[in-house]
Amino acid sequence: MSERIPETETGQDQSGGLRQRKRRENHNRIAATGLKLFIDNGFEATTLDMIAEAAGISRRTFFHYFKSKEEVLLARETRDFPDALRNGMMKMRHHVAPWPAAIECLLTLASRYETRDSFAIDRLLRSTAALRARKCAFYEELEQVLGEAMDELWPAPEQQAAHRVIAMAAIGVLRLALDDWRRESAMYPVAHYLQNNLSVIESQF
Amino acid sequence: MSERIPETETGQDQSGGLRQRKRRENHNRIAATGLKLFIDNGFEATTLDMIAEAAGISRRTFFHYFKSKEEVLLARETRDFPDALRNGMMKMRHHVAPWPAAIECLLTLASRYETRDSFAIDRLLRSTAALRARKCAFYEELEQVLGEAMDELWPAPEQQAAHRVIAMAAIGVLRLALDDWRRESAMYPVAHYLQNNLSVIESQF
DNA sequence: TAAAATATTGCACTGAGTGCATAAAAATAC
DNA sequence: GTATTTTTATGCACTCAGTGCAATATTTTA
Incomplete structure (x- = not known):
């Protein structure tokens, strides 16, 4: 997978250890790719599998970041x-x-x-x-x-x-x-x- | 299509043919049994199968009366x-x-x-x-x-x-x-x- | 480097909701 | 009355959201 994603993003992602940074990166990435898919395909037509795949995580992991x-x-x-x-x-x-x-x-x-x-x-x-x-x-x-x-x-x-x-x-x-x-x-x-x-x-x- | 629909409105269930009367009866019965089950068991713990069974209809028929x-x-x-x-x-x-x-x-x-x-x-x-x-x-x-x-x-x-x-x-x-x-x-x-x-x-x- | 804590994943499951095809029942035509 | 048409009920198979659990991988700490 991709190693370091500099992630300038809107706010600072500078703090905490590796774990916290990864967590924030994943969270942002899921939100961003999800929103893009929603805009492109509509909310209902976008499945969790599509989001998970596009965000490079497993379907199950999605639910560790968002509860729905x-x-x-x-x-x-x-x-x-x-x-x-x-x-x-x-x-x-x-x-x-x-x-x-x-x-x-x-x-x-x-x-x-x-x-x-x-x-x-x-x-x-x-x-x-x-x-x-x-x-x-x-x-x-x-x-x-x-x-x-x-x-x-x-x-x-x-x-x-x-x-x-x-x-x-x-x-x-x-x-x-x-x-x-x-x-x-x-x-x-x-x-x-x-x-x-x-x-x-x-x-x- | 339906011919005469006297439509007594909110009150009596006297109108229409057998079909309309049954429809109204089913609708009311599903709503009433559903509400009772919700009150007794909670909304999420009540499944559609429970409602359907208690109302004496099939699970599939439920969706001809309520869309969710x-x-x-x-x-x-x-x-x-x-x-x-x-x-x-x-x-x-x-x-x-x-x-x-x-x-x-x-x-x-x-x-x-x-x-x-x-x-x-x-x-x-x-x-x-x-x-x-x-x-x-x-x-x-x-x-x-x-x-x-x-x-x-x-x-x-x-x-x-x-x-x-x-x-x-x-x-x-x-x-x-x-x-x-x-x-x-x-x-x-x-x-x-x-x-x-x-x-x-x-x-x- | 070893041990403890946390994150990721796969698998199997429940439950809501839908499409489709068929059977049953009611309304209408004859 | 019976035949026909329209509406309704049902079963089956399916998709998808969401959860529990156990195993694996990764990060932190000791």
């Missing part, structure tokens, strides 16, 4: 974005109120969605009922994370319901903005659509 | 509630604004959730990641339906974004209310928790 086929598609977004949202929100201590804090946070993070793969991934996420459902669950997770961050920033048990409502509204605006962004084929940056939808919500209540 | 195991669990809610929501909303013509219309509609429909099976079904819907995701998707469908009803009631293309935001907020409040209702083991009717959460949202924006 879906996870290959969702891994990055599902892992990175919630953390980024939480961290981003916790930096908003200077705000006196949750709503403007959440908005500023989302405007900062919106650009994370503007990657070249976004469209292809979203197409895939709409291609089956199970994946569409996962996408919804992902947004619900964001609501959860955002609400909890607010609870930490403005600790007051009687405010938690309000925090959840605000988080729902904020993530709702994000969803609408991303829909618009894709509908208009990324004509403007995501932040632009976010602003548009914000003005809608603020004129309503 | 999940559908057995989701069939009723996913079919009835969206229609009820749409119909309920269309009756709110006398309202001048979407938000109070949606709220009155939800307050009317809330009692639909107060069935004896609600708790058991919800427990099941939380038991696996796939089912949790389906539940989210269900609420998203409600948002969609509600938003479209508003578009029909107050036709104005430039208002559609506002309608979607209002629908998201309304369904969001419903979700929070149902969570509260279950958390407090149905101490008060759903409408009570709905009112509580409404006051939260209306004090925020």
Whole structure:
């Protein structure tokens, strides 16, 4: 097999021993080849055997890296974005109120969605009922994370319901903005659509 | 093709020929026995063979009635509630604004959730990641339906974004209310928790 | 270099879901 | 009534996702 794969990749793969490096390399390679196959052949038409073979591992080993086929598609977004949202929100201590804090946070993070793969991934996420459902669950997770961050920033048990409502509204605006962004084929940056939808919500209540 | 389909709708199973009656009976029986098995043994531990045998049909025939195991669990809610929501909303013509219309509609429909099976079904819907995701998707469908009803009631293309935001907020409040209702083991009717959460949202924006 | 820890693999298995061909049953035509 | 057509039920064989287990290979450590 191939010995050292320098792997400049997006983030550093410099740390740990041989084991950890290999693990990360395998993980990245499986995710990358899997995504490519999904884009080329569709999600359902891509079998685990195809992914395993293309990634140079055995079928059985695949499951030491991902617990399902879906996870290959969702891994990055599902892992990175919630953390980024939480961290981003916790930096908003200077705000006196949750709503403007959440908005500023989302405007900062919106650009994370503007990657070249976004469209292809979203197409895939709409291609089956199970994946569409996962996408919804992902947004619900964001609501959860955002609400909890607010609870930490403005600790007051009687405010938690309000925090959840605000988080729902904020993530709702994000969803609408991303829909618009894709509908208009990324004509403007995501932040632009976010602003548009914000003005809608603020004129309503 | 089928000639007369009297369609008594949700209620009586009196209509149609022998074929239609049998079909409905089988459908109901599979759903009922399936749900019972899910409650008793858990969703994953219940196999299609168990359901088929308990319902007195062959495994293969199961798939002429439901396209997946999940559908057995989701069939009723996913079919009835969206229609009820749409119909309920269309009756709110006398309202001048979407938000109070949606709220009155939800307050009317809330009692639909107060069935004896609600708790058991919800427990099941939380038991696996796939089912949790389906539940989210269900609420998203409600948002969609509600938003479209508003578009029909107050036709104005430039208002559609506002309608979607209002629908998201309304369904969001419903979700929070149902969570509260279950958390407090149905101490008060759903409408009570709905009112509580409404006051939260209306004090925020 | 030896021993312990961890990763990889193959094999056999369960269970969901589908395609296809055939038999049974119901609706319709005669 | 019987013949015909349409719809439904079933069995069989298959693909594919995912898991448990045991054996092998690789990395770490002692």
